[in-house]
Amino acid sequence: MPATSRTYWLTTPCRLRRQDDSIRVERDGHPPTFLPIEDVRDIIAAAEVDLNTSMMSLLNKHRIQIHILGYYGDYAGSFLPAETAVSGTVALNQMRLASDDEHALPIARALIDNAAFNIRWVIDRKLLTRSYGVLKESIAEATTREQLMAAEGNFRRSAWEVLDTRLPDWLQLDGRSRRPPRNAGNAVISYINGILYARILSALRLTPLHTGIAFLHATMQRHRHSLALDLAEVFKPLFAERILIRLANRRQLKPQHFDINTNQAMLSESGRKLIVQTVRDDLAETVKHRTLGRNVSYDELIYLDALALTRTCLEGSTYTPFRVWW
Amino acid sequence: MITADDVGGVHVKYLYHCPRQLWLYARGFRPEHLNDAVQLGTAVHELSYSRFSPVDLGAATLDHLDNQLWVHEIKHSAKRREADHAQARHYCHQLVRIGVDVQGAVLHYRNPRKTERFPYTDDEHQKATEDIDRVLDIVAHAESPPRLGRTSCRGCSYLDYCWSQ
Numbered sequence: 001m002p003a004t005s006r007t008y009w010l011t012t013p014c015r016l017r018r019q020d021d022s023i024r025v026e027r028d029g030h031p032p033t034f035l036p037i038e039d040v041r042d043i044i045a046a047a048e049v050d051l052n053t054s055m056m057s058l059l060n061k062h063r064i065q066i067h068i069l070g071y072y073g074d075y076a077g078s079f080l081p082a083e084t085a086v087s088g089t090v091a092l093n094q095m096r097l098a099s100d101d102e103h104a105l106p107i108a109r110a111l112i113d114n115a116a117f118n119i120r121w122v123i124d125r126k127l128l129t130r131s132y133g134v135l136k137e138s139i140a141e142a143t144t145r146e147q148l149m150a151a152e153g154n155f156r157r158s159a160w161e162v163l164d165t166r167l168p169d170w171l172q173l174d175g176r177s178r179r180p181p182r183n184a185g186n187a188v189i190s191y192i193n194g195i196l197y198a199r200i201l202s203a204l205r206l207t208p209l210h211t212g213i214a215f216l217h218a219t220m221q222r223h224r225h226s227l228a229l230d231l232a233e234v235f236k237p238l239f240a241e242r243i244l245i246r247l248a249n250r251r252q253l254k255p256q257h258f259d260i261n262t263n264q265a266m267l268s269e270s271g272r273k274l275i276v277q278t279v280r281d282d283l284a285e286t287v288k289h290r291t292l293g294r295n296v297s298y299d300e301l302i303y304l305d306a307l308a309l310t311r312t313c314l315e316g317s318t319y320t321p322f323r324v325w326w
Numbered sequence: 327m328i329t330a331d332d333v334g335g336v337h338v339k340y341l342y343h344c345p346r347q348l349w350l351y352a353r354g355f356r357p358e359h360l361n362d363a364v365q366l367g368t369a370v371h372e373l374s375y376s377r378f379s380p381v382d383l384g385a386a387t388l389d390h391l392d393n394q395l396w397v398h399e400i401k402h403s404a405k406r407r408e409a410d411h412a413q414a415r416h417y418c419h420q421l422v423r424i425g426v427d428v429q430g431a432v433l434h435y436r437n438p439r440k441t442e443r444f445p446y447t448d449d450e451h452q453k454a455t456e457d458i459d460r461v462l463d464i465v466a467h468a469e470s471p472p473r474l475g476r477t478s479c480r481g482c483s484y485l486d487y488c489w490s491q
Contacts, residue, residue, distance in 0.1 A: 063359070087354025208355055291489055304490045311487065314355060315470045320491065 005041040007202075007299070009280055011273050015050040018058045037062050042202045044195065045069065046276050051079075065205060067198035074179070075194040080205060087208035087314075094313040098213045105148070107312070107319050108216040108230075109139050112152045114323040115233040119159045121324045122237045122245070123166070131158040145216060152233075163241060167248050170255065180264035185244060187258060187265040188275065192240040193232065195279050200228040200235065203303040207310045231305060234322045238298065243278055287326050327466055328352060330458050334386035337461045338416040342409035345464050345471040347484050352465040361483035367402050374436060375400055383424075388417045396443075397421065397431040404437040411444060412457055418446040419454035 015026045023035040037058065043066040051066070059066060060081040070076035097103040116135050120128040131154075138151040156176070164172040173185040181187040204211050204227060214226030216233065247253045257271030267275060286295040289304075296304065305322045312319040328337075340348035358364045378390035378398060390398035399414045414431030421428045430445035444450065464471065479485045 085356070087356075089353040090355060206357070206360060289490070291491060292486065304486060307487050307490055310355065311491075314350070314353060317491075 005039055007041055007199075007280070007283070008035060008043045009276050010043065010045045010049055011047055011276050013048040016055050017052065018054045021058070023055070023058070037064075040064050042066065044198055044276075046195075046272055065202055067201065069191075069194055069198070074190065075197050078198065078201060080201075085206060085208045090208040090310060090313045091210045091213075093316075094210055094213050097313060098215055101144075104215045105143075105145070108145055108148050109142070110319060111216050111230055111233050111321050112139055112148055114321040115152070115237070116155050116159075118234055118237040118322075118324050119156070119241065122242045123159055124162050127162045127165075128159060131155050145218065148216065159241075163245070166245055171244070171248050171253065180266065182263060183265050184253075184255075184258045184260065187267055187271075188244050188247075188253070189240045191267055191272070191275055192243060192279055193236055195276070196235055196239050197228055197232055199283070199299065200231045200302055200306075201225055203306045204228055204231070206303060207306045209306060209310055209313065231302070231309075231321075234305070235302060238322075238324065239279060239282060243275070243282065247274075247278065290325065328462070330462060332385050333416070333458050333461050335388070335413045335416055336386075337465075338457050339409045339413045341457060341461050341464065342407070342412050344474050344478070344482070344484075346473055346488065347482065348461065348464055349467065349470050350484060350487070355487075357487060358483040363481055364483060370402055370436075371400065375434070383417070383420050386417060386420060391421075391426075391428075395421075395426065395428045397428060398434060399431060400434045400436055402436050404435055406435070406442070412453075414444065415446070415450050415454045416457060419451065419458075422446070422451070 010025075012027055017024045017026065019034070021037050023037060023040065025033045025035065027033075040062070042064055043059075045066060045068045049066075049068070056079060059079065063081045065081060066079045068076045068078065097107070113136065116132055120132050135151055135155040138154075139148055142148045142151060160173050160176055164174065167173075167185060171185045171188075172183070173189070174183060176189070177183075177186050178190055181190045201211060204225070209227060211225035211227045214230045217226040217229045252274065253271075257268055257274060259266050259268050283299040284297050286297045287301075288294070289296045292304075301322055308321075309319055311317050336351065337348060340351055375389070378400070381388050381391050388397055389400050392398060397414055397417045399410065399417070401410050410433055411431075414433055418428045418431055428446055430443060430450075433442045433444070435441070473479070473488050476489070479489065482488075
Protein backbone atom coordinates (compact mmCIF):
# COMPACT_ATOMS: atom_id res chain seq x y z
CA MET A 1 0.00 0.00 0.00
CA PRO A 2 1.33 3.44 -0.77
CA ALA A 3 2.85 5.01 2.30
CA THR A 4 2.26 8.46 0.90
CA SER A 5 -1.50 8.38 1.15
CA ARG A 6 -3.73 7.80 4.13
CA THR A 7 -7.19 7.12 5.36
CA TYR A 8 -9.32 10.11 6.31
CA TRP A 9 -11.90 9.76 9.03
CA LEU A 10 -14.84 12.12 9.13
CA THR A 11 -16.31 12.36 12.60
CA THR A 12 -18.32 15.57 12.33
CA PRO A 13 -21.13 16.23 9.86
CA CYS A 14 -19.72 17.93 6.77
CA ARG A 15 -20.08 18.59 3.07
CA LEU A 16 -17.43 17.45 0.60
CA ARG A 17 -17.01 19.50 -2.55
CA ARG A 18 -14.60 19.40 -5.39
CA GLN A 19 -12.41 22.41 -5.89
CA ASP A 20 -10.01 21.87 -8.79
CA ASP A 21 -8.27 18.63 -7.87
CA SER A 22 -8.71 18.95 -4.15
CA ILE A 23 -11.41 18.00 -1.74
CA ARG A 24 -12.92 20.92 0.08
CA VAL A 25 -14.38 19.98 3.44
CA GLU A 26 -17.03 22.34 4.75
CA ARG A 27 -18.16 22.14 8.33
CA ASP A 28 -20.57 24.36 10.22
CA GLY A 29 -18.74 27.04 12.11
CA HIS A 30 -15.31 26.23 10.64
CA PRO A 31 -13.42 27.70 7.70
CA PRO A 32 -13.19 25.14 4.88
CA THR A 33 -10.25 22.72 4.92
CA PHE A 34 -8.64 21.20 1.86
CA LEU A 35 -7.38 17.68 1.30
CA PRO A 36 -4.97 17.23 -1.61
CA ILE A 37 -6.33 14.31 -3.59
CA GLU A 38 -2.98 12.51 -3.81
CA ASP A 39 -2.90 12.22 -0.06
CA VAL A 40 -6.19 10.34 0.24
CA ARG A 41 -6.34 6.58 0.05
CA ASP A 42 -9.86 6.20 1.35
CA ILE A 43 -12.41 7.99 3.47
CA ILE A 44 -14.47 6.63 6.31
CA ALA A 45 -17.52 8.73 7.04
CA ALA A 46 -18.58 8.12 10.62
CA ALA A 47 -20.86 11.15 10.56
CA GLU A 48 -23.37 12.57 8.13
CA VAL A 49 -21.72 13.68 4.89
CA ASP A 50 -22.98 15.45 1.77
CA LEU A 51 -21.47 14.48 -1.58
CA ASN A 52 -22.15 15.42 -5.16
CA THR A 53 -21.44 14.00 -8.59
CA SER A 54 -18.29 15.96 -9.33
CA MET A 55 -16.89 14.79 -6.00
CA MET A 56 -17.70 11.21 -6.94
CA SER A 57 -15.98 11.46 -10.30
CA LEU A 58 -12.89 12.92 -8.67
CA LEU A 59 -12.86 10.05 -6.17
CA ASN A 60 -13.35 7.56 -8.96
CA LYS A 61 -10.53 9.00 -11.03
CA HIS A 62 -8.13 8.60 -8.13
CA ARG A 63 -9.52 5.22 -7.07
CA ILE A 64 -10.60 6.49 -3.70
CA GLN A 65 -13.29 4.64 -1.81
CA ILE A 66 -15.63 6.17 0.70
CA HIS A 67 -17.23 4.02 3.38
CA ILE A 68 -20.30 5.19 5.20
CA LEU A 69 -21.28 4.25 8.72
CA GLY A 70 -24.93 4.71 9.59
CA TYR A 71 -26.64 6.46 12.45
CA TYR A 72 -26.23 3.45 14.74
CA GLY A 73 -22.59 3.02 13.77
CA ASP A 74 -23.39 0.05 11.57
CA TYR A 75 -21.86 -0.31 8.14
CA ALA A 76 -24.27 1.48 5.81
CA GLY A 77 -22.50 1.15 2.46
CA SER A 78 -19.62 2.29 0.31
CA PHE A 79 -18.90 4.24 -2.80
CA LEU A 80 -16.44 2.03 -4.63
CA PRO A 81 -14.59 3.30 -7.71
CA ALA A 82 -15.01 1.34 -10.90
CA GLU A 83 -13.23 -2.00 -10.62
CA THR A 84 -9.68 -1.57 -11.88
CA ALA A 85 -7.69 -4.39 -10.31
CA VAL A 86 -9.56 -7.06 -12.25
CA SER A 87 -7.90 -10.35 -13.09
CA GLY A 88 -10.06 -12.98 -14.72
CA THR A 89 -7.60 -15.70 -13.74
CA VAL A 90 -7.82 -14.81 -10.06
CA ALA A 91 -11.61 -14.56 -10.09
CA LEU A 92 -11.97 -17.91 -11.87
CA ASN A 93 -9.61 -19.67 -9.52
CA GLN A 94 -11.23 -18.08 -6.50
CA MET A 95 -14.60 -19.33 -7.66
CA ARG A 96 -13.19 -22.78 -8.31
CA LEU A 97 -11.64 -22.96 -4.85
CA ALA A 98 -14.67 -21.55 -3.07
CA SER A 99 -17.18 -23.84 -4.75
CA ASP A 100 -15.20 -27.00 -4.08
CA ASP A 101 -15.33 -28.07 -0.43
CA GLU A 102 -12.09 -29.98 -0.80
CA HIS A 103 -10.28 -26.65 -1.22
CA ALA A 104 -12.64 -24.29 0.61
CA LEU A 105 -12.86 -26.22 3.87
CA PRO A 106 -9.13 -26.12 4.70
CA ILE A 107 -9.21 -22.36 4.16
CA ALA A 108 -12.33 -21.99 6.30
CA ARG A 109 -10.81 -24.21 8.99
CA ALA A 110 -7.60 -22.15 9.04
CA LEU A 111 -9.64 -18.94 9.33
CA ILE A 112 -11.55 -20.24 12.35
CA ASP A 113 -8.50 -21.73 14.00
CA ASN A 114 -6.45 -18.57 13.67
CA ALA A 115 -9.38 -16.38 14.68
CA ALA A 116 -9.77 -18.44 17.86
CA PHE A 117 -6.04 -18.26 18.46
CA ASN A 118 -6.19 -14.48 18.21
CA ILE A 119 -9.23 -14.26 20.49
CA ARG A 120 -7.46 -16.35 23.06
CA TRP A 121 -4.37 -14.15 22.79
CA VAL A 122 -6.46 -11.05 23.38
CA ILE A 123 -8.81 -12.22 26.11
CA ASP A 124 -7.15 -14.87 28.23
CA ARG A 125 -4.82 -17.67 27.25
CA LYS A 126 -5.33 -19.73 30.37
CA LEU A 127 -9.08 -19.64 30.83
CA LEU A 128 -9.68 -20.36 27.16
CA THR A 129 -7.24 -23.26 26.83
CA ARG A 130 -9.96 -25.88 27.24
CA SER A 131 -12.43 -24.24 24.87
CA TYR A 132 -9.67 -23.84 22.30
CA GLY A 133 -8.87 -27.55 22.57
CA VAL A 134 -12.53 -28.40 22.06
CA LEU A 135 -12.69 -26.07 19.08
CA LYS A 136 -9.63 -27.64 17.49
CA GLU A 137 -11.19 -31.08 17.78
CA SER A 138 -14.54 -30.07 16.41
CA ILE A 139 -13.15 -28.17 13.43
CA ALA A 140 -10.96 -31.15 12.57
CA GLU A 141 -14.09 -33.31 12.46
CA ALA A 142 -16.34 -30.79 10.74
CA THR A 143 -17.21 -31.61 7.16
CA THR A 144 -19.42 -28.64 6.25
CA ARG A 145 -19.16 -24.89 6.62
CA GLU A 146 -22.21 -24.90 8.89
CA GLN A 147 -20.50 -27.25 11.34
CA LEU A 148 -17.43 -25.05 11.29
CA MET A 149 -19.50 -21.95 11.98
CA ALA A 150 -21.30 -23.74 14.81
CA ALA A 151 -18.00 -24.77 16.42
CA GLU A 152 -16.80 -21.19 16.12
CA GLY A 153 -20.03 -19.93 17.69
CA ASN A 154 -19.51 -22.18 20.70
CA PHE A 155 -15.97 -20.96 21.17
CA ARG A 156 -17.03 -17.34 20.82
CA ARG A 157 -19.70 -17.79 23.47
CA SER A 158 -17.20 -19.06 26.02
CA ALA A 159 -14.78 -16.32 24.97
CA TRP A 160 -17.40 -13.65 25.64
CA GLU A 161 -18.14 -15.13 29.04
CA VAL A 162 -14.47 -14.88 29.93
CA LEU A 163 -14.34 -11.39 28.46
CA ASP A 164 -17.13 -10.34 30.83
CA THR A 165 -14.98 -11.28 33.83
CA ARG A 166 -12.44 -8.69 32.70
CA LEU A 167 -14.91 -5.83 32.28
CA PRO A 168 -16.67 -3.62 34.83
CA ASP A 169 -20.35 -4.48 35.37
CA TRP A 170 -21.77 -1.75 33.21
CA LEU A 171 -19.63 -2.68 30.20
CA GLN A 172 -20.26 -6.42 30.32
CA LEU A 173 -21.66 -7.97 27.17
CA ASP A 174 -24.04 -10.42 28.77
CA GLY A 175 -24.18 -12.34 25.52
CA ARG A 176 -23.50 -10.80 22.15
CA SER A 177 -26.35 -8.85 20.57
CA ARG A 178 -26.41 -6.85 17.35
CA ARG A 179 -28.78 -4.76 15.29
CA PRO A 180 -29.24 -3.00 17.62
CA PRO A 181 -26.67 -3.80 20.31
CA ARG A 182 -28.42 -4.26 23.65
CA ASN A 183 -25.83 -2.73 25.98
CA ALA A 184 -22.74 -0.54 26.07
CA GLY A 185 -20.15 -3.30 25.60
CA ASN A 186 -21.98 -4.65 22.58
CA ALA A 187 -22.27 -1.17 21.12
CA VAL A 188 -18.50 -0.73 21.24
CA ILE A 189 -17.81 -4.11 19.64
CA SER A 190 -20.40 -3.56 16.90
CA TYR A 191 -19.04 -0.15 16.11
CA ILE A 192 -15.43 -1.30 15.82
CA ASN A 193 -16.48 -4.30 13.75
CA GLY A 194 -18.28 -1.95 11.38
CA ILE A 195 -15.17 0.15 10.89
CA LEU A 196 -13.04 -2.93 10.45
CA TYR A 197 -15.37 -4.33 7.83
CA ALA A 198 -14.92 -1.14 5.84
CA ARG A 199 -11.12 -1.29 6.19
CA ILE A 200 -11.01 -4.88 5.03
CA LEU A 201 -13.19 -4.06 2.06
CA SER A 202 -10.74 -1.28 1.16
CA ALA A 203 -7.82 -3.71 1.29
CA LEU A 204 -9.65 -6.34 -0.74
CA ARG A 205 -10.48 -3.83 -3.43
CA LEU A 206 -6.78 -3.24 -3.97
CA THR A 207 -6.38 -6.89 -4.96
CA PRO A 208 -8.09 -8.70 -7.83
CA LEU A 209 -10.12 -10.85 -5.42
CA HIS A 210 -13.88 -10.91 -5.84
CA THR A 211 -15.36 -9.60 -2.60
CA GLY A 212 -18.57 -11.56 -3.01
CA ILE A 213 -17.02 -15.02 -3.14
CA ALA A 214 -16.19 -16.35 0.31
CA PHE A 215 -14.69 -19.50 1.77
CA LEU A 216 -16.28 -19.60 5.20
CA HIS A 217 -19.38 -17.44 5.03
CA ALA A 218 -22.11 -18.55 2.69
CA THR A 219 -21.60 -16.64 -0.50
CA MET A 220 -25.21 -15.79 -1.22
CA GLN A 221 -26.52 -15.53 2.30
CA ARG A 222 -26.58 -11.79 2.60
CA HIS A 223 -26.15 -8.96 0.17
CA ARG A 224 -22.78 -8.19 1.57
CA HIS A 225 -19.16 -8.64 0.66
CA SER A 226 -18.83 -12.08 2.21
CA LEU A 227 -15.10 -12.29 1.66
CA ALA A 228 -14.63 -9.26 3.92
CA LEU A 229 -16.56 -11.15 6.60
CA ASP A 230 -14.14 -14.07 6.18
CA LEU A 231 -11.06 -11.94 6.72
CA ALA A 232 -12.76 -9.98 9.51
CA GLU A 233 -12.86 -13.16 11.63
CA VAL A 234 -9.11 -13.09 12.22
CA PHE A 235 -8.80 -9.33 12.64
CA LYS A 236 -11.81 -8.60 14.86
CA PRO A 237 -10.16 -9.68 18.12
CA LEU A 238 -7.05 -7.61 17.41
CA PHE A 239 -9.24 -4.52 17.33
CA ALA A 240 -12.73 -4.93 18.83
CA GLU A 241 -12.20 -7.05 21.93
CA ARG A 242 -8.72 -5.69 22.54
CA ILE A 243 -9.74 -2.05 22.40
CA LEU A 244 -12.77 -2.67 24.61
CA ILE A 245 -10.59 -4.30 27.27
CA ARG A 246 -7.99 -1.58 27.07
CA LEU A 247 -10.43 1.31 27.25
CA ALA A 248 -12.18 -0.36 30.20
CA ASN A 249 -8.93 -0.97 32.08
CA ARG A 250 -7.82 2.59 31.59
CA ARG A 251 -11.29 3.80 32.60
CA GLN A 252 -11.37 5.82 29.43
CA LEU A 253 -14.90 4.73 28.56
CA LYS A 254 -17.48 6.58 30.62
CA PRO A 255 -21.26 6.21 30.76
CA GLN A 256 -21.57 9.56 28.97
CA HIS A 257 -20.05 7.96 25.89
CA PHE A 258 -23.29 6.06 25.40
CA ASP A 259 -26.94 6.72 24.74
CA ILE A 260 -28.69 3.84 26.44
CA ASN A 261 -32.39 3.14 26.05
CA THR A 262 -34.38 0.28 27.52
CA ASN A 263 -33.44 -2.36 25.04
CA GLN A 264 -30.65 -0.89 22.98
CA ALA A 265 -27.45 1.06 23.34
CA MET A 266 -25.40 3.18 21.00
CA LEU A 267 -22.36 5.35 21.21
CA SER A 268 -22.94 9.04 21.69
CA GLU A 269 -21.11 11.54 19.52
CA SER A 270 -18.23 11.86 22.00
CA GLY A 271 -18.13 8.07 22.34
CA ARG A 272 -17.82 7.66 18.60
CA LYS A 273 -15.01 10.15 18.44
CA LEU A 274 -13.13 8.31 21.15
CA ILE A 275 -13.56 4.95 19.43
CA VAL A 276 -12.71 6.25 15.97
CA GLN A 277 -9.56 7.89 17.27
CA THR A 278 -8.52 4.77 19.13
CA VAL A 279 -9.11 2.53 16.13
CA ARG A 280 -7.31 4.95 13.85
CA ASP A 281 -4.28 5.05 16.13
CA ASP A 282 -4.31 1.29 16.46
CA LEU A 283 -4.37 0.84 12.70
CA ALA A 284 -1.22 2.93 12.49
CA GLU A 285 0.52 0.80 15.13
CA THR A 286 3.44 -1.06 13.59
CA VAL A 287 5.10 -4.38 14.12
CA LYS A 288 8.20 -5.86 12.55
CA HIS A 289 7.25 -8.26 9.80
CA ARG A 290 9.14 -11.53 9.80
CA THR A 291 9.65 -12.13 6.11
CA LEU A 292 9.37 -8.62 4.73
CA GLY A 293 11.90 -7.51 7.32
CA ARG A 294 10.38 -4.09 7.80
CA ASN A 295 7.82 -2.49 10.04
CA VAL A 296 4.26 -2.86 8.85
CA SER A 297 1.20 -1.18 10.30
CA TYR A 298 -1.81 -3.19 11.49
CA ASP A 299 -3.62 -1.61 8.57
CA GLU A 300 -1.07 -3.07 6.19
CA LEU A 301 -1.41 -6.48 7.83
CA ILE A 302 -4.95 -6.55 6.49
CA TYR A 303 -3.71 -5.80 2.99
CA LEU A 304 -0.94 -8.41 3.27
CA ASP A 305 -3.53 -10.99 4.31
CA ALA A 306 -5.60 -10.11 1.26
CA LEU A 307 -2.46 -10.56 -0.85
CA ALA A 308 -1.83 -13.97 0.71
CA LEU A 309 -5.32 -15.00 -0.31
CA THR A 310 -4.67 -13.68 -3.82
CA ARG A 311 -1.57 -15.85 -3.93
CA THR A 312 -3.66 -18.86 -2.99
CA CYS A 313 -6.08 -18.15 -5.81
CA LEU A 314 -3.39 -17.39 -8.36
CA GLU A 315 -0.70 -19.94 -7.56
CA GLY A 316 -2.38 -22.47 -5.29
CA SER A 317 -0.12 -21.78 -2.30
CA THR A 318 -1.45 -22.68 1.15
CA TYR A 319 -3.29 -19.82 2.80
CA THR A 320 -2.34 -19.11 6.40
CA PRO A 321 -4.62 -16.40 7.73
CA PHE A 322 -3.29 -13.72 10.04
CA ARG A 323 -2.18 -15.05 13.41
CA VAL A 324 -0.67 -12.84 16.08
CA TRP A 325 3.04 -13.57 16.33
CA TRP A 326 4.34 -10.95 18.66
CA MET B 327 -3.44 -16.93 -22.87
CA ILE B 328 -1.85 -14.11 -24.82
CA THR B 329 -0.68 -14.30 -28.42
CA ALA B 330 2.39 -12.74 -30.05
CA ASP B 331 0.32 -9.67 -30.98
CA ASP B 332 -0.56 -8.99 -27.35
CA VAL B 333 3.03 -8.86 -26.15
CA GLY B 334 3.72 -5.29 -25.07
CA GLY B 335 6.73 -3.37 -23.90
CA VAL B 336 6.06 -4.11 -20.25
CA HIS B 337 6.02 -7.85 -20.93
CA VAL B 338 9.47 -7.64 -22.48
CA LYS B 339 10.77 -5.41 -19.72
CA TYR B 340 9.56 -7.83 -17.05
CA LEU B 341 11.02 -10.74 -19.00
CA TYR B 342 14.44 -9.27 -18.40
CA HIS B 343 13.75 -8.17 -14.89
CA CYS B 344 12.03 -11.22 -13.39
CA PRO B 345 10.13 -14.06 -15.09
CA ARG B 346 7.87 -14.41 -12.09
CA GLN B 347 6.84 -10.77 -12.39
CA LEU B 348 6.02 -11.38 -16.04
CA TRP B 349 3.96 -14.45 -15.20
CA LEU B 350 1.92 -12.57 -12.60
CA TYR B 351 1.52 -9.49 -14.78
CA ALA B 352 0.21 -11.57 -17.67
CA ARG B 353 -2.43 -13.02 -15.36
CA GLY B 354 -3.86 -9.60 -14.70
CA PHE B 355 -2.44 -9.09 -11.23
CA ARG B 356 -0.99 -5.58 -11.41
CA PRO B 357 -0.30 -3.92 -8.10
CA GLU B 358 2.07 -1.35 -9.56
CA HIS B 359 -0.23 1.64 -9.05
CA LEU B 360 0.23 1.09 -5.30
CA ASN B 361 3.98 1.47 -5.55
CA ASP B 362 5.41 4.80 -4.42
CA ALA B 363 8.23 4.70 -6.97
CA VAL B 364 5.77 4.03 -9.79
CA GLN B 365 3.52 6.86 -8.64
CA LEU B 366 6.48 9.22 -8.57
CA GLY B 367 7.59 8.01 -11.98
CA THR B 368 4.16 8.64 -13.46
CA ALA B 369 4.04 12.14 -12.01
CA VAL B 370 7.53 12.98 -13.28
CA HIS B 371 6.66 11.56 -16.66
CA GLU B 372 3.65 13.84 -16.95
CA LEU B 373 5.76 16.88 -16.20
CA SER B 374 8.84 16.27 -18.32
CA TYR B 375 9.56 15.94 -22.04
CA SER B 376 6.45 17.86 -22.98
CA ARG B 377 7.51 18.04 -26.66
CA PHE B 378 7.10 14.29 -26.90
CA SER B 379 3.81 12.83 -28.06
CA PRO B 380 3.03 9.23 -27.16
CA VAL B 381 2.16 6.73 -29.89
CA ASP B 382 -0.41 4.07 -29.09
CA LEU B 383 0.35 0.71 -30.68
CA GLY B 384 -2.48 -1.18 -29.04
CA ALA B 385 -0.54 -3.58 -26.85
CA ALA B 386 2.08 -0.94 -26.14
CA THR B 387 2.48 2.81 -25.96
CA LEU B 388 5.81 4.33 -26.82
CA ASP B 389 6.86 7.74 -25.61
CA HIS B 390 7.69 9.38 -28.92
CA LEU B 391 8.42 8.72 -32.58
CA ASP B 392 10.31 11.49 -34.35
CA ASN B 393 10.33 12.54 -38.02
CA GLN B 394 13.44 10.50 -38.77
CA LEU B 395 11.58 7.47 -37.41
CA TRP B 396 13.57 6.98 -34.26
CA VAL B 397 11.69 5.53 -31.29
CA HIS B 398 12.25 7.56 -28.12
CA GLU B 399 11.88 6.15 -24.64
CA ILE B 400 12.28 8.07 -21.39
CA LYS B 401 13.97 6.37 -18.47
CA HIS B 402 13.83 7.85 -15.01
CA SER B 403 16.56 5.77 -13.51
CA ALA B 404 20.20 6.64 -14.19
CA LYS B 405 21.06 2.98 -14.39
CA ARG B 406 21.44 1.41 -17.84
CA ARG B 407 19.44 -1.78 -17.93
CA GLU B 408 19.25 -4.50 -20.51
CA ALA B 409 15.49 -4.52 -19.86
CA ASP B 410 15.14 -0.94 -21.11
CA HIS B 411 17.02 -1.70 -24.30
CA ALA B 412 14.90 -4.80 -24.87
CA GLN B 413 11.72 -2.81 -24.37
CA ALA B 414 12.72 -0.19 -26.94
CA ARG B 415 13.80 -2.95 -29.32
CA HIS B 416 10.38 -4.49 -28.96
CA TYR B 417 8.71 -1.22 -29.96
CA CYS B 418 10.90 -1.07 -33.09
CA HIS B 419 9.89 -4.61 -33.88
CA GLN B 420 6.22 -3.80 -33.53
CA LEU B 421 6.53 -0.76 -35.77
CA VAL B 422 8.39 -2.73 -38.42
CA ARG B 423 5.65 -5.34 -38.30
CA ILE B 424 3.00 -2.76 -39.22
CA GLY B 425 5.17 -1.40 -42.02
CA VAL B 426 7.02 1.54 -40.44
CA ASP B 427 10.64 1.59 -41.51
CA VAL B 428 12.17 2.57 -38.15
CA GLN B 429 15.81 3.58 -37.77
CA GLY B 430 16.19 2.40 -34.22
CA ALA B 431 15.64 3.40 -30.62
CA VAL B 432 16.89 6.28 -28.49
CA LEU B 433 16.86 5.86 -24.73
CA HIS B 434 16.74 9.10 -22.77
CA TYR B 435 18.17 8.80 -19.28
CA ARG B 436 16.47 11.67 -17.59
CA ASN B 437 18.60 12.03 -14.52
CA PRO B 438 22.08 12.36 -16.10
CA ARG B 439 20.48 13.85 -19.25
CA LYS B 440 22.19 11.30 -21.46
CA THR B 441 20.89 9.49 -24.49
CA GLU B 442 21.84 6.19 -26.04
CA ARG B 443 21.12 5.12 -29.59
CA PHE B 444 20.44 1.59 -30.74
CA PRO B 445 20.07 1.30 -34.54
CA TYR B 446 17.60 -1.40 -35.50
CA THR B 447 19.70 -4.03 -37.29
CA ASP B 448 18.94 -7.55 -38.43
CA ASP B 449 20.59 -8.79 -35.28
CA GLU B 450 18.27 -6.64 -33.17
CA HIS B 451 15.29 -7.91 -35.13
CA GLN B 452 16.38 -11.46 -34.41
CA LYS B 453 16.66 -10.72 -30.67
CA ALA B 454 13.27 -9.00 -30.57
CA THR B 455 11.62 -12.04 -32.16
CA GLU B 456 13.30 -14.34 -29.65
CA ASP B 457 12.11 -12.15 -26.77
CA ILE B 458 8.51 -12.51 -27.88
CA ASP B 459 8.84 -16.29 -28.00
CA ARG B 460 10.37 -16.34 -24.53
CA VAL B 461 7.56 -14.16 -23.16
CA LEU B 462 4.94 -16.49 -24.60
CA ASP B 463 6.81 -19.49 -23.27
CA ILE B 464 6.96 -18.20 -19.69
CA VAL B 465 3.38 -16.98 -19.68
CA ALA B 466 2.10 -20.34 -20.94
CA HIS B 467 3.53 -22.21 -17.95
CA ALA B 468 0.87 -23.38 -15.50
CA GLU B 469 3.25 -23.06 -12.56
CA SER B 470 4.61 -19.70 -11.49
CA PRO B 471 8.39 -19.20 -11.83
CA PRO B 472 10.35 -19.01 -8.54
CA ARG B 473 11.21 -15.73 -6.85
CA LEU B 474 14.52 -14.05 -7.48
CA GLY B 475 16.95 -13.54 -4.65
CA ARG B 476 15.64 -11.17 -2.00
CA THR B 477 18.02 -8.34 -2.89
CA SER B 478 16.96 -8.23 -6.54
CA CYS B 479 13.39 -7.58 -5.42
CA ARG B 480 14.09 -4.18 -3.92
CA GLY B 481 11.71 -1.57 -5.24
CA CYS B 482 9.55 -4.09 -7.10
CA SER B 483 5.80 -3.55 -6.84
CA TYR B 484 5.30 -7.30 -6.40
CA LEU B 485 7.62 -7.45 -3.37
CA ASP B 486 4.84 -7.51 -0.77
CA TYR B 487 3.02 -10.16 -2.73
CA CYS B 488 6.00 -12.47 -3.22
CA TRP B 489 7.68 -12.04 0.15
CA SER B 490 4.94 -11.51 2.72
CA GLN B 491 5.09 -15.15 3.76
